[in-house]
Amino acid sequence: MGTWCAPCVAGHRKLDSLQAQFSESLHIWAVSYEETSRVRRFVEKQPATFQHVRDEHELLATYFPHRIIPHAVLIDPSGQIRSISAPEDLDAFTLQAFLSGEEPRVAQKQDRIGFDPLRSDIFERSGTEEEAFTLIESLEGLPTLSIKGLGEGLKGRRLTLINYSISGMIREAMDLGWRRFQIKEEEKQALEEELYTLDLIVAEADSDLLRTQLFEHVQTHFGLTLDTLRETSKIYRLVLEDPVKRAQHAAVNPEEAGASGQHYRSPAAQLKDLADYLEQFGIVGAIVLPETETDPPYPMDFRFFPEDVATFWKALEALGLGLRQEEAEVTRYQVSLKKEIASPKLF
Incomplete structure (x- = not known):
């Protein structure tokens, strides 16, 4: 599991409930590659009744190879793997059948292990293509x-x-x-x-x-149509509260730039960039609009722990920023399929 991975966090809560239901017959271990201090902090805010293990050298990955997390493996008392699935596909009915000796009736997870899409080219482009x-x-x-x-x-x-x-x-x-x-x-x-x-x-x-x-x-x-809708909606407004803190933030290495469910880093970002991140990653659960789109870009290193809301507000404050809830007119879009196209053909 990863503390930055939203499906993992959701699966963590579900597995805790299942562990409580089958406390005498089921033993769950959550395996992570993250630092022990990070996992410990997560568990302090999201306590669970099962064990957490750090696989520092990723040895378990050689026995249970996978590409997508969360990754749930069911092992019977004899040590035989009976099922590999996503935690969301496990429920009390499935586990009860498994513990009774029946074959688990759950969709099997088939990760594509031997292919790295970041290194291998699925489409085998030569690099000479113009378009x-x-x-x-x-x-x-x-x-x-x-x-x-x-x-x-x-x-x-x-x-x-x-x-x-x-x-x-x-x-x-x-x-x-x-x-x-x-x-x-x-x-x-x-x-x-x-x-x-x-x-x-x-x-x-x-x-x-x-x-x-x-x-x-x-x-x-x-064959899509896109209709524009103007609506009044509750939003968050990202505002500049302390210009001094905003301007004095430490530089960010361009090689460390990026975003995840618990950080946004950029060597030069405006309010609208952080607002886009907060909205598109679902961090605050609402549309986020910047106070201005003409502010000068500054380095931005925004890090927090999703399970600890206080760290989110502290990270904003450290940047000299704040969020204000208000109502505003926003543009939404309705995406529709044209009726004459029922089954798009691939090429």
């Missing part, structure tokens, strides 16, 4: 993943989306979080649950051009 667009079915055993500029000569010109929904592709193209979109109930299966893998190369190294062409290709290929 390209390819759409294929989902790739079993790989996570949802966005890869930019993979391959010699393609930096800034290429975007690969692995196991993305249609709505996810549109969000990527528009650089907006899911709260900015509405989808009809009857179209959620097609737009949110069916997954595809896409590869796009554009003629120039330009992030705006990549997003524009991604939007055009996806909209045209799947």
Whole structure:
């Protein structure tokens, strides 16, 4: 498990409930590769009745190879592996049957172990392509993943989306979080649950051009309509509270720039950049708008522990920033499929 991984945290709570139900016959170990101090801090805020183990040298990964976490392995008293699945697929009924000697009736997790999408090119591009667009079915055993500029000569010109929904592709193209979109109930299966893998190369190294062409290709290929909605909604406003703290923040190494469920680091970021992060990663559970979009960029090293809300507010304060809840007019988009296109063909 990873303390930064939202599905892992959700699975942690579920497994704790199952451990309590089967306290005499089931023993659960949560395995992590993170530092002991980090896991200990997490458990202090999210206590559990089962054991936590640190696999410092990732030895268990050689016995239970996987690519996607969380990763749940059921082992019977004789030491035989009976099931490999996601924790979300385990429930009391399944475990009771397993403990009674029956074969676990649970979807088996099939990770694609021998393939690294960050190093290997699924589409085998030569690097000489001026433009390209390819759409294929989902790739079993790989996570949802966005890869930019993979391959010699393609930096800034290429975007690969692995196991993305249609709505996810549109969000990527528009650089907006899911709260900015509405989808009809009857179209959620097609737009949110069916997954595809896409590869796009554009003629120039330009992030705006990549997003524009991604939007055009996806909209045209799947036959989408996009309607603009203006609504008044409760939002969070990211505001500058202490200009001195904001300007004095320490430099950030560009090689350490990035974002996860517990950090955002950038050598030069504006309020709108952090607001986008807070919204798109679902950190505060609402749309987040910046107080201004014309503030000068400064280094930003924003780190907190998701299980400890106080650390989030302290991290904001250290940057000289704050969040204010208010009502504001926001733009949302309704994504729909054109009626004449029921089953998009791949190419």
